[in-house]
Amino acid sequence: MMDEQRVEVYFDSLRPDYPEYLNALEKEALRTEVPIIRRATRDVLRYLLKTKKPARVLEVGTAIGYSALFMRHCLPETSKITTIEKVEMRLVEARKNLERYDKTGQIELIEGDAVDVLQQLCEDGKTYDFIFMDAAKGQYIHFLPDVMRLLKVGGILISDNVLQDGDIIESHYAVERRNRTIYKRMREYLYELKHNEHLMTSIVPIGDGATLSVKIKE
Numbered sequence: 001m002m003d004e005q006r007v008e009v010y011f012d013s014l015r016p017d018y019p020e021y022l023n024a025l026e027k028e029a030l031r032t033e034v035p036i037i038r039r040a041t042r043d044v045l046r047y048l049l050k051t052k053k054p055a056r057v058l059e060v061g062t063a064i065g066y067s068a069l070f071m072r073h074c075l076p077e078t079s080k081i082t083t084i085e086k087v088e089m090r091l092v093e094a095r096k097n098l099e100r101y102d103k104t105g106q107i108e109l110i111e112g113d114a115v116d117v118l119q120q121l122c123e124d125g126k127t128y129d130f131i132f133m134d135a136a137k138g139q140y141i142h143f144l145p146d147v148m149r150l151l152k153v154g155g156i157l158i159s160d161n162v163l164q165d166g167d168i169i170e171s172h173y174a175v176e177r178r179n180r181t182i183y184k185r186m187r188e189y190l191y192e193l194k195h196n197e198h199l200m201t202s203i204v205p206i207g208d209g210a211t212l213s214v215k216i217k218e
């Protein structure tokens with residue numbers, strides 16, 4: 001059996017150096033216990049962004065702006081990122097960090113509940129080449145219909161934290177009662193991603209689990 005922590009330390013030693021502001025934000029997120037994208041998931045995101053160079057990126061769940069700034073770092077200056085956050089405490093930090101570090105003005109922060117914002121974006125006829133879903137896990141299944149409208153054919157949808165620290169493979173009864181609703185909704189979400197005829201999806205056990213989907217038809 002591999003020692004996963006040692007593997008992580010080894011992988012860390014191979015990772016590229018990121019700009020100091022990203023390292024500082026990562027430390028700040030750790031210190032204040034704000035959940036941000038894990039390093040292994042970042043590797044995959046970076047690979048996809050560098051390969052596909054999407055012109056329009058949508059993120060659901062900004063937190064303090066770490067992943068939006070990370071994606072900006074991986075993208076050409078011509079790409080635009082729209083990111084959605086609803087919690088005021090997080091928004092205060094996100095506004096500050098984006099103002100300070102998004103010197104090229106590539107990131108647009110939309111303040112509000114993604115349920116409403118996604119609907120509004122659909123009504124406005126917006127479309128995206130790349131969508132990063134990283135908000136409340138129990139809501140992914142509710143966001144999906146609008147996300148499908150917003151995603152272009154050939155576009156990529158990444159959903160983070162789908163394994164729920166391993167709960168997802170357990171039987172309903174083995175999951176703590178307070179986590180059962182999220183568990184049920186995430187299972188529905190994964191089933192839908194794997195069976196939706198408009199998508200082709202891989203579930204990959206990186207970080208806390210992520211799905212990589214591509215929209216194959218309208």
Ligand code: SAM
Binds near residue numbers: 035037086136139
């Ligand atoms: N993507 C961020 C990063 O890696 O730096 C981390 C995002 S954190 C895991 C999830 C964020 O989604 C939280 O800040 C939470 O407030 C926000 N969120 C959850 N549900 C939301 C909703 N319905 N609308 C907008 N934001 C939401």
